[in-house]
Amino acid sequence: MQAVQPDKLRNIVITGHAGCGKTMLSESLALTMGVVNRLGSIDEGTTLSDYSADEIQKKHSLNTSLIHGFWNEQKINIIDTPGLLDFHGDVKSAMRIADTVLITVNASTGVEVGTDAIWEYTREYYKPTMFVLSKLDADRASFNETIQQLKDHFGHLVTPIQFPIEEGLGHHVLIDILLMKQLEFTPDKPGSMTVSDIPDLYLKKAEELHQQLVEAVAETDESLMNKFFEEGNLSEDELRTGIKSALVTRTFFPVFCTSPLHLIGTERLLNVITNICPSPIERGPEHGICTLDDTEKLLQPDPQGPTIAFIFKTMSEPRVGEVSYLRVYSGHLESGHELIDVQTGQLEKPGQVYTMLGQKKIPVDSLLAGDIGMVVKLKDAHTNDTLADKGTSCRISPIIFPDPMLATAIIPVAQGDEEKISTGLHHLHEEDPSFTIEHDAEFNQTILKTLGETHLDTIISRLQAKFNVKVDIAAIKIPYRETIRLAASSQGKYKKQSGGRGQYGDVWVRLEPLPRDTGFEFASEVVGGVVPTRYLPAVEKGLRESILSGVLAGYPVVDLKAVAYDGSHHPVDSSEFAFKIAASMAFKSAFDKAKPFILEPIYALQVYAP
Template sequence: MTSFDTSHVKNVVLLGHAGSGKTTLSECMLYEAGLTTRRGTIEERNTVSDFYELEQQRGNSIFSKLLYTEWRGYKINILDTPGYDDFAGDVLSALRVADTGILLLNANFGVEVGADLIWEYTERFRTPIILAVNKLDQDKADFDNTVAEAREHFGNNVVVVQYPLNQGLGFNAIIDVLRMVMYRFPTEGGRPEKLPIPDTEREKADRLHKELIEAIAGNDETLMEKYFDKGELDEEEMRFGLKKAMINHDLFPLFCVSAKKNMGSGRIMSFIDTVCPSAAEMPMQQTLSGAPLPCDPEGPPCIFVYKTLSEAHIGDMSFFKVYSGTIRSGMELVNESTGVIEKLNQLFVVEGGKRIPVNELSAGDIGATIKLKHTHVNNTLHAQGANFELTPIEFPSPLMSIAIESALKGEEEKLAGAIHQVREEDPTVLLETSQELKQTIIHCQGELHLSVIKWKLEHFSKNLRASFSKPRIPYRETIRKPVQSSYRHKKQSGGAGQFAEVFMQVEPWFEGMPDPKGFSVRGREEMKLDWGGKLVFLNCVVGGAIDLRFLPSILKGVMEKMAEGPLTGSHVRDVRVVVYDGKMHPVDSNDISFKIAGMMAFKQAFQEADPQILEPIYSVTVSCQDDQTGSIISDLQTRRAILEGMSTEGHFNKITARVPLAEMHDYYSSLRSMTQGRAKFRMKFHEYAAVPAEIQRRLIDEYHKVSAHQEV
């Protein structure tokens, strides 16, 4: 394979809503460059990018892919990404290493929800963006409406570089107002004729050409002066100005394409090699310590791992971008996160499902290696002696949770291994083994994401079977009034017996509460509980009624019962326990006796102290379009939501509410169905609050039924 220096490597990521044509465009790019001799299609299930069986069955991308091609002396690395927000992790990881994004817009539908969501990610990374209006060959194509929506959604910095001459079923010509030429394509697509702009289009083309020049000049003082002097900018000056404006995220050039008919892809590739920035032209990477890291092939070797993939018979494949230096086969690098030295035994460039061995990769390039045992996504590897770490990718919080267990006894370990592998490949999958809920819970991005996780688990082992269920809710228990109680534990057998008697007051605890009246506090322990809230334990025993050495045992008994509350078996929080009297026996009293007495006295008092079940409340933010607001608010109200407010953010309405976690299990699918996928939501824990009385009665009844069944 040809070796490319840093300035001749371009990294582009294909972005867009599902069905916008990203994979089809990637086929055109590979074909135009001569890497393939035939363009694959989604329908024939033979595209280079969508090589997974699941993707071919579904007809759309599910995982991000790395492709590459050579074009007029440049190497173009192409990252094809999925279009559904369920797979935002793949989009974010690809954006992290790309230097230009190509955002495809479907001319039939304008700016779809996927494009809006992706735009937020590009703003986060400040990625230079090209807009490409695709599917101009279809009957309902509306270029002008798509441009108008793009400006409404992304701002007036969207500048038209091309427009279609005859969109619709007869589409075969594009007018380029940067080069001021018309491209007319043969019926089967491919290389076009370059023709003069027709007289009927001259006025429109001149107007758009002038608008383009003014937009470019408006972002550079030197070009503005030249424009004032000459009244024009030449093509080279316009390319220079566009590159600078794109790097600064100031202009977003818009092109025309029909990926299905292979019309316009060659011009986009020419723009990539002549205008789009290389990694060396982008702002320097900053390490976590704030030091800049120049993209220099002569610098200290440094790579960033943005994706891992497990392949049968090979193991884990790590995809990385070289941010500094030149990486060679056999090189040893230090993993900054673990301190482990990893050897890069083999280097590859990747073409979908194919790996092509190479000896070296220079700064700015993207490649892959295998068998890095101690390296994961977001790890930085660098030359020994250096100590820098690059900024990690921030993946989105999960939106959906599901409990999982092995369907076959004895396969728990195999299932755990499979889940670990899924987690290794996809950092947006979070795994929680909850001792409290006695469940293993997978947290993911939505139903589609979950279906892919299930597919991966099934393909990890043909005989592996898992069952899924609704996660339990981590309720809490507390009390609302003070109660005194006592418990005598007495047990006599053949030898020494057991004896302990404990008197205690149990009361609700709140921050800043005064010491209890009528008691002399001789000892205090305040414990922040692992599950939230506090236990305050006061020793108010006088006259030596209970030896000090038994108080830790009483506390242990109280803690054991707090870990499994009397009402529903949930954790207890925010209580104060005052031990003020008791009795002991010189022979029969021991630690276990006082532990049991303390536990039973606490349980008895708790049940008489107006006990209350608390439920987790989440702060939920929904972003939606104006016409969806009413139905979303109505739906939230059926979920016992407390609406906090509504505001406008860009062209979205933002609804904020506090909603019980128990009402959110099916919210992802409900919101998607209600809004045709055009709304999104985020949620995070807010507080614990009392459940309504009728729900408390139901929860207690259900717990007692289950407990009785287990005892039988």
């Protein structure tokens, strides 16, 4: 397969709430482009993008997957993403390297939680964004209600480009107000779109919407605005050019109509992608960071420039090892190309370079600037790493993954599997950086922090499938603390005589409460040498060991002061050991008298209401 020039590339990420039709939209686009000869099925586990065992079992996308095809002599890279919020780490990584975002919205359910979250990601990354209504053939589909919801949530810049003649069963005709034509599709037949004049019954509505479209596009560009004021209209080419520019500047968000399961609207959507969505060149340069002085550097998508590529996804495959999904931002990438991992300085020499069709790898000679693909046999480069020619000191800004929301302790089912768990989680984290692993030293617990229960279940099942280790989940132990309300004193006396030299230590200790977050303080008020100075460090050590495990429930003791103020000693039998034990005895006795109680941790909580 020949390398594709940047101006002939379109990089599209398909996003949306879970179950809104993203995978079937990807599937229908692939079929229409001739990539496959039949439409895959989610229920049967035969789609291009949901090919892993856990995706087939759960009937949900759990990973980013790549599909590509050609349309109008342009290569379209389609990135299908999960819809479940638990896997939005993949959504953010895919959006990071795409040039246009398609937000799929179920016309039966409208704007959902995932839709809002994805919109915020598009704002964060400043990505050109289009909305695609799906499932317009469903019983409860409502075009008008969904458009109104989109405008209410995302503003007046949301503008429909099409409307359906009918919704629900029988839906197969669209009125396109950019073309000002009627588009008719034969259900389930790719390439069946026929274009005709708009029937009189729908002409008035189409003209009104067309006028709104012209005004909306004209407002985004001064020259178009002047042309509109002079002539009262814009040509189709002017509208198309204006929409493309407005997409890049996020001043226009068009809405298109589809029913992917029956291939309705997908042929027109492919024309839109090639004619309106920006190429890497039209999208503009990538903002890189110079590692020498942390200054910003603009990276042009020039195949003749220095090679700079960004790894946005790492996965492990049987018999292959780690594979790295990347986008080339400058220069070109080919097998055996000597590169430097800018983050680590490690020399990397990629093996075969591929472009992807779901799980199918298609070898290519090289990837040019702007293209997306996969490489094998990188030694130590992972997600968020930048690969570049030697001497290039520029890196791509990293993906900022969503913060985990669910924390769970995990324990091995079989004793001795702790190391296998640690190794397995380390490898899984390289594939999915959106979860984190922590070790709680206080309770010796491994804490897994994920984006939700489904995310947690998936990690645990992958741990078993890939590394043959089973774990159970357990409650995270709460880090309670013990302290006192009142001051109290007590004597600790350790005396032992069993022939020969004995043991003798005697100390009086007073415990005093301290303000919160003060910790522990030790002081000595001993006078007259009743407790020799050389034994006071042993007294302090005994007290400090005692606060590690409180009297009430064994939790650490905080916020008190321990004062040694009296005692006695034996000139022969006293020792550091004896005074350490005596101090511990005095502490426990005084603690009981000081009205001890348990402190609960206080956590700061931030609530975001979209």
